Amino acid sequence: MILRDLISSLTKVTVAGSLDTAVYAVTTSSREVTPGKIFAAIRGTTLDGHRFINDALAAGASAILAETAQPSDYTAPATWLHVPDSREAVSILASTLAGHPWQDLKMAGVTGTNGKTTTAFLLHHLMKSAWHRAGLLGTILVDDGGRQEPAKHTTPGSIELSAVLTRMRDNGCRGVAMEVSSHGIHQKRVAAVGFDACVFTNLTQDHLDYHGTFEAYFKAKADWFHALAANPLGKKPAAVINTDDAYGRELAVALEGKLPVIRFGFNVHCDFRANNFRQNARGMEFELTAKGKSFLVRAPLIGRFNVYNLLAAIAAASACGIKPRDAVAFLLEAPQVPGRMENVGNAGGATVFVDYAHTPDALENACRTLKELEPRRLITVFGCGGDRDKGKRPLMAAAAARHSDAVVVTSDNPRSEDPLAIISEVEKGLGGKASRSIPDRSEAINFAIANSLSGDIILIAGKGHETTQQFATETIDFDDRKHASKALRERAQAISDMR
């Protein structure tokens, strides 16, 4: 593409040099520069990409995009593009170079502290059921309509995102369900993508290490909606908002008159409203009132919090053109989201669930849900991530202690931190609850399972679908589901040996 045509999509740019240059790609890494590429200098969270402009020039960059003006002593042939916000400009250029694939796809995005992955999986299931092919982007995996691969980020960088959306379109997908993380919004990864439905699930404590304050975290989420209200990119996005959540209500009020707002939850003002929720160990049912009609929703998921995820999926699907009646029928066959309230088996009458709860609110919900199944005892095994929001630690402990009969504190990705130091911060929130601290996660799981009694439920929380445990010096293979299954088999064998 000729630079002149490409940069016409940028609203604010000062050019120094030729616009007749042909370019075919943009990159934010000097290490990936080859002739024909634009090197975009990003002010990163650890490094400033502007430091690598000379490396990019040496590698033959055809143009430089930067937040600084061309230096006075600049002699290189590469055209210089001065923009106020490199990350935003990269999003626009990447989308333009790819031919804006999202224009040909029904796009549903999901943001919020908890429930993004689950809601995106449910939406993907609805889209696939209705349209045969649909894409999925999120924490666990990327499904481009042809094949699935593990995800590196919840929301990929804008360049990778444009590439994946292109593959989805070319593979015949009609829609995409994707998670939109607060990092993704803040780093403008989705700044140039139009959406048909934007879901807000809830807002509770997480990621304060990155955003600093709770208000900044809320602002990051809200910015996505406000940006699309100001510039909907040619689509008509509906804001699909949980208004049982206080921040959701605030957002819905702020968007009134700017975007169509679809409210969901249990409260009487909802457009998609749930009533009469019931559950057992195999699934749930509730009554849905939407568009003046009533439906009985039945799905193989447990937990009142999953009512929100189901409502969000049905409402967002409706904004994308899938009728609630059809959605309700498809949800009878809703998939097990890997590592989300996943029943991994039982032995000696005790049942094990693996869940990804790694925030105080999620752990509270997971524990409460399992306690509602009236186990003899609820034993919760969990830890807190290293190099992440430290404020979560005592709060997660308090949530676990409130609803569990016994707690086993262990490690969850200590990263660069000392596992014992993390555990002692967690212990401060337990408030005297019966507990055992076992830093080695496999031993902690073995301990909980070996000491279980018939009728107990064991919740192993925090890692869900993850398959590794990250330490300062090494990352080892570790999968809660595989480990728990092995421990359950050993326990079943031990019980049968004793007979």
Ligand SMILES: CC(=O)N[C@H]1[C@@H](OP(=O)(O)OP(=O)(O)OC[C@H]2O[C@@H](n3ccc(=O)[nH]c3=O)[C@H](O)[C@@H]2O)O[C@H](CO)[C@@H](O)[C@@H]1O[C@H](C)C(=O)N[C@@H](C)C(=O)N[C@H](CCC(=O)O)C(=O)O
């Ligand atoms: C903190 C954070 O979010 N970092 C992300 C960010 O990196 P950065 O911009 O800060 O990069 P940096 O290392 O400071 O470098 C600045 C620039 O210099 C460039 N550079 C650097 C060296 C060099 O020799 N040449 C060069 O050009 C780099 O390519 C980069 O463009 O932008 C990169 C590209 O998009 C991301 O890969 C990277 O994600 C890191 C790996 C990460 O761990 N992110 C996590 C926290 C994250 O994004 N999580 C969210 C939410 C998860 C959830 O709760 O669901 C997610 O969406 O996954």
Ligand SMILES: Nc1ncnc2c1ncn2[C@@H]1O[C@H](COP(=O)(O)OP(=O)(O)OP(=O)(O)O)[C@@H](O)[C@H]1O
């Ligand atoms: N709507 C919800 N409200 C509160 N808690 C929820 C909700 N949905 C799921 N959870 C809890 O949060 C955990 C994470 O759920 P999920 O993976 O769907 O969220 P996420 O927003 O994608 O999280 P992450 O940002 O870490 O990827 C679940 O394992 C469950 O314990």
Ligand SMILES: N[C@H](CCC[C@H](N)C(=O)O)C(=O)O
């Ligand atoms: N996307 C989240 C996941 C956390 C999961 C938990 N296992 C942990 O490591 O804290 C993060 O990186 O903060």
Ligand SMILES: [Mg+2]
């Ligand atoms: Mg997720």
